[in-house]
Amino acid sequence: MVGRYAVHCSGVTFSCKKHGESSNSITVPAASSTVDRIRQVHNSVVANELTSLKFENERWGFKCDGWISNANYSTKKMKLLLFINHRSVESRTIKKGIEEAYANFLPKGNRPFVYLSLEIEPERVDVNVHPTKREVHFLNEDEIVFVIQDEIRDRLSRVDTSRVFVTHSLLPNRPQVPLATPVKQVVLEAETPNDELVPGSSKGPLKSTRKRNENNLVRTDASARKITSMLKSQLPGGKSGNFEDEMEYEYVDKEARACRLTSIKDLRARVRDAMHNELTDIIGTHTFVGIVDEKKRIAAIQGGVKLFLIDYGMLCNEFFYQVGLTDFGNYGSIRFNPPLSLHDLLAAGVQQEKAIAGEAAEETNWEDVLESVKEHLIDRRALLIEYFSMEITEEGDLCSLPLLLKDYTPSMAKLPQFLLRLGPYVDWETEKECFHSFLCELASFYVPERLPLPPASAQDENGKGKETAEEEDLEIAARRAKVTKALEDVIFPACKARLVATRGLLKGVTEIANLKGLYRVFERC
Numbered sequence: 001m002v003g004r005y006a007v008h009c010s011g012v013t014f015s016c017k018k019h020g021e022s023s024n025s026i027t028v029p030a031a032s033s034t035v036d037r038i039r040q041v042h043n044s045v046v047a048n049e050l051t052s053l054k055f056e057n058e059r060w061g062f063k064c065d066g067w068i069s070n071a072n073y074s075t076k077k078m079k080l081l082l083f084i085n086h087r088s089v090e091s092r093t094i095k096k097g098i099e100e101a102y103a104n105f106l107p108k109g110n111r112p113f114v115y116l117s118l119e120i121e122p123e124r125v126d127v128n129v130h131p132t133k134r135e136v137h138f139l140n141e142d143e144i145v146f147v148i149q150d151e152i153r154d155r156l157s158r159v160d161t162s163r164v165f166v167t168h169s170l171l172p173n174r175p176q177v178p179l180a181t182p183v184k185q186v187v188l189e190a191e192t193p194n195d196e197l198v199p200g201s202s203k204g205p206l207k208s209t210r211k212r213n214e215n216n217l218v219r220t221d222a223s224a225r226k227i228t229s230m231l232k233s234q235l236p237g238g239k240s241g242n243f244e245d246e247m248e249y250e251y252v253d254k255e256a257r258a259c260r261l262t263s264i265k266d267l268r269a270r271v272r273d274a275m276h277n278e279l280t281d282i283i284g285t286h287t288f289v290g291i292v293d294e295k296k297r298i299a300a301i302q303g304g305v306k307l308f309l310i311d312y313g314m315l316c317n318e319f320f321y322q323v324g325l326t327d328f329g330n331y332g333s334i335r336f337n338p339p340l341s342l343h344d345l346l347a348a349g350v351q352q353e354k355a356i357a358g359e360a361a362e363e364t365n366w367e368d369v370l371e372s373v374k375e376h377l378i379d380r381r382a383l384l385i386e387y388f389s390m391e392i393t394e395e396g397d398l399c400s401l402p403l404l405l406k407d408y409t410p411s412m413a414k415l416p417q418f419l420l421r422l423g424p425y426v427d428w429e430t431e432k433e434c435f436h437s438f439l440c441e442l443a444s445f446y447v448p449e450r451l452p453l454p455p456a457s458a459q460d461e462n463g464k465g466k467e468t469a470e471e472e473d474l475e476i477a478a479r480r481a482k483v484t485k486a487l488e489d490v491i492f493p494a495c496k497a498r499l500v501a502t503r504g505l506l507k508g509v510t511e512i513a514n515l516k517g518l519y520r521v522f523e524r525c
């Protein structure tokens with residue numbers, strides 16, 4: 001503990017002596033720099049391989065200052081000196097995030113040395129999660145850890161080009177000449193065909209490791225073709241699935257507001273309490289494989305050596321709800337030019353509800369429902385514009401909707417029903433339930449719609465495809481291509497970076513293949 005604070009407290013002299021010993025175990029002069037303090041408390045090996053990490057993030061309201069070891073240094077057990085608001089603490093979330101950031105830079109099983117000092121607004125930090133107050137939690141943990149990971153990867157990638165690897169030849173009667181190279185791994189193909197050379201310190205030779213079991217290898221490549229690209233056909237009219245973005249974005253100088261509402265904090269805490277760690281790891285490290293069924297909204301993803309089918313309708317619903325909580329009060333806007341008539345939109349929603357309800361719809365006075373919902377929305381237009389970037393004029397025109405995710409536009413065919421449901425399905429009386437129910441409806445609006453399966457192609461006797469017996473509607477085909485592209489390029493990468501998978505999502509995830517299990521089957525054959 002003395003060593004930790006000796007590293008952190010610049011300008012303070014530290015001296016520590018163990019009982020019964022004549023010399024001091026720790027002696028740090030006041031004038032020592034942070035690197036010198038690390039050298040005196042720990043050792044010169046780590047101090048010589050440090051790189052500075054200093055940045056701040058206004059959106060999530062924190063500052064970070066510290067020193068991290070580069071890829072030339074590694075140890076079997078991670079050494080993390082973490083200070084939050086100048087107090088030595090522990091955080092499993094930050095520790096795990098740092099280990100993930102170093103995963104591509106260090107040999108498997110090796111760990112870094114990291115000293116981090118974070119300054120976070122005190123009211124955002126919860127110190128009462130451990131009896132000794134040793135461990136803390138704070139708001140927007142995942143977002144802050146994600147920023148720290150990005151900065152660490154950026155720093156390591158800058159210094160990684162200067163790494164030097166020393167190898168020894170295995171052939172007889174050849175002089176042992178050090179080999180310097182800027183790449184991460186050195187493989188002597190002719191000399192060691194079955195071994196991998198693990199990057200190590202420049203102070204000694206590299207050690208070879210045994211070849212890994214084939215059933216443990218994760219075969220994923222971000223540049224590889226996806227199933228969707230292999231099955232995608234040209235759309236009618238000569239169009240393909242790669243459309244230019246039709247939305248024009250306008251950026252404004254609007255500062256992000258820190259949300260201090262207790263109701264939103266409680267809703268965020270409810271999500272954290274429902275977190276499923278294993279599923280969060282799978283989604284956070286997954287590789288997108290492709291869309292399996294657009295009608296049932298099923299996609300395939302790979303996590304490690306396992307293949308999963310996932311209900312992307314449930315996934316998107318949870319993701320957009322969490323985005324609504326995280327960015328509460330700081331949404332962008334989808335603006336309509338000219339504004340849309342709220343009355344006409346609600347009337348369209350009534351017709352859709354009548355079609356769904358069938359004969360039961362005759363028991364409801366839909367004119368009263370329409371007018372009631374319209375009055376509700378107009379009366380609460382101040383709340384809607386302040387918290388949800390949803391602008392409604394006093395005359396009853398809809399000018400804007402909240403934008404939750406850039407490069408993705410929800411289906412405007414769902415807009416009438418979304419507006420109509422804001423009346424009976426939103427609790428406008430209680431603050432917390434109002435925000436919760438509204439964000440649930442907003443998330444449901446943003447979920448990609450169910451699309452009909454494309455017309456099946458007829459086949460001749462030789463199995464070759466003929467012209468389709470029924471051509472697909474151009475608008476449906478275009479929307480299908482946009483949704484598929486948005487899922488692969490926008491939504492799933494965003495889920496990978498931001499989603500906290502909750503236990504409720506387990507119902508929408510099914511494991512269909514395990515590489516280790518398949519190997520056991522083939523070994524018996």
